[in-house]
Amino acid sequence: MIETKEEVLESVLNRAINKAEKEKRKQLVSVTKKIEAVDPLHFFEAAKQLGKNRSFWSSTAEDFFMVGVGATYKIEATDNRFKETNEQWQRVKQQAIIHNPYEKPGTGLVAMGGMAFDPDKARTLLWDNFSDSEFTVAAYMLTKHEDEYYLTMNVHVSENDRTSDLTNQLNKKVETLLGNDVNIPTNTVILDKYEIEPDKWKQTVQFATEQIKTSEVEKIVLSRELRVKLNRKAQISTVLHDLLETQTNSFVFAFERGEDCFVGATPERLIKIQEDHLLSTCLAGTAPRGNTLSEDKLLADNLLEDDKNRSEHDFVVKMIEEAISPYCSTINVPREPIIYPLKNLQHLYTPVTAIVSPDVNMFDIIKQLHPTPALGGVPREKSLQFIREHELLDRGWYGAPVGWLDHNNNGEFAVAIRSGLIQGDEASLFAGCGVVRDSDPEEEYEETNIKLLPMLTVLGG
Structure with a gap:
């Protein structure tokens, strides 16, 4: 029966x-x-x-x-x-x-x-x-x-x-x-934007470059906050719909806590484990998209040849390999990155694959991977200390691991960038950049503006 x-x-x-x-x-x-x-x-x-x-x-x-x-x-x-x-x-x-x-x-x-x-x-x-x-x-x-x-x-x-x-x-x-009598609400409109101390943020970038030149720190990632006011309370299902439509090749997520919701579309996978196969990806090094195919290719080629971006990328690839090596075998790392295109940006991309040891749990590896040099810096502890003392915001879950795991030890976590904390008819949006010894504060500021675009767009900006 x-x-x-x-x-x-x-x-x-x-x-x-x-x-x-x-x-x-x-x-x-x-x-x-x-x-x-x-x-x-x-x-x-x-x-x-x-x-x-x-x-x-x-x-x-x-x-x-x-x-x-x-x-x-x-x-x-x-x-x-x-x-x-x-x-x-x-x-x-x-x-x-x-x-x-x-x-x-x-x-x-x-x-x-x-x-x-x-x-x-x-x-x-x-x-x-x-x-x-x-x-x-x-x-x-x-x-x-x-x-x-x-x-x-x-x-x-x-x-x-x-x-x-x-x-x-x-x-x-x-x-x-499972009822069918639901509709996705219409989008909001951004009424006002307020940057949290942009000039002071640029000064912090400059100070970080000076610290890097006189210490063993090689890179410090600094983030900033943009606060926006909406014409009405944001509907999370609408935000998700628009992120899914516009941010292909991304992990779209939302975590609701009462009236607050942390939501975003991140292109950066931290770790995926399915059965005994591990995948971690390096997504570090950023350029805008071009308006034409030829301009897009030129920007991509320049990104592949740019010393600063390649150096940032290599930091992360080496860290991933070192972090997973105690827990994995048969680690495979491609020799050169490729271009990973998104709607507003393109990144340098390297996938790292491996076989996970049977007795390893996902949180052991996440602890070793987080934060990657793309979100913290190099070396990790010294860059984190600088961020604690000088960064102008509490990142909360921004830039941190978000994801899921099941009872069969499958799971996937991403790095929560390209994101925002929605609170009714207001939202805080976050973006950061990697500061090295020759970083220019104005250029880094413009890079964060590009990274803010995905969330600004879906909120009606």
């Missing part, structure tokens, strides 16, 4: 209730089923009706989407955050009852979230709703993988719960999420 999806759900819930009764504690249960096609953005927009925080992740080049709604379980860590986050995640996996017959990456029990760039930097109220490390197991998750769609329900059950009641509650929420 073949069980129906309803019978499978009831059977798993029954097992979880029995276990909760036996162990006298709540039991986390995760059930995944295959569903008909549904637009991830419609699912995300429909989730507003449930009044829960939402998470969104897409690898646009691979047509891979994940949408999380609510938080059945939350992992937070401050002290020794990489180790503590991993230990909590391992405990969650061990204790959960997981029914997932498909075993596709991003299905089953999944944690989505991110970390602060530097927990040792003084915090500000801007990032008050975001922890140093925070990952959630969503109550409901939609996963699109290779043109197939999966819905995962995660719920805590207790010994006093009734299977029929739980089933009805879950199905009612799912019906809301």
Whole structure:
């Protein structure tokens, strides 16, 4: 006899209730089923009706989407955050009852979230709703993988719960999420922009070049903030829609915390692990796109031959190789970078691949990779110390690892650049650049202006 999806759900819930009764504690249960096609953005927009925080992740080049709604379980860590986050995640996996017959990456029990760039930097109220490390197991998750769609329900059950009641509650929420009566709202318009101390930022760039010339520091990455005022409250589904349309070859993400939402479209993958295969990419060295094919090619050729950009790029490639070598075998690093084109920018790009050792967890490698020289500097600790003392903003989750991991040790994290923190009808946008000994403050300032364009555009600027 073949069980129906309803019978499978009831059977798993029954097992979880029995276990909760036996162990006298709540039991986390995760059930995944295959569903008909549904637009991830419609699912995300429909989730507003449930009044829960939402998470969104897409690898646009691979047509891979994940949408999380609510938080059945939350992992937070401050002290020794990489180790503590991993230990909590391992405990969650061990204790959960997981029914997932498909075993596709991003299905089953999944944690989505991110970390602060530097927990040792003084915090500000801007990032008050975001922890140093925070990952959630969503109550409901939609996963699109290779043109197939999966819905995962995660719920805590207790010994006093009734299977029929739980089933009805879950199905009612799912019906809301899969409903077709939602529309993506119209875009906002930027009414005003306020740069946070641009002249002082340029002075900091100049000071950094002087420090580099008289010390062993080779590179310091400095970021700045642009605050914008909108004509009305931003709708995150609209922002995501426009990022997906305009920022191909990027990771589009959103992490909602109450009225705040950290959202962006980053081209920079930090790490991907699928089965035992690792991929990390270096995306360092930047030039604008041209208005014609010939101008575009000229800019690309100049980027490939530019000593400053090639030096920055090589810093990151060497760091990635050194960082992953204790955890991997068969590491492959191309000898030369290629051009990675985006809508507004083009970058130098080098993919690094390897085989991961069986006993390695993703957070061990993330700890070694973050921050890359493209976001911190060289050497790491001395450049970070300069940033802590002199940078004019609290980066929060900007420039930090954001992503997901599942119970089968698959996962993917990106570096959260080309991003902004949306707060109702206002937003803070962030951009940075790598400062070396011959950097010109005005040129670095103009580079950050280019990097701000993707978020400015989708907010109606």
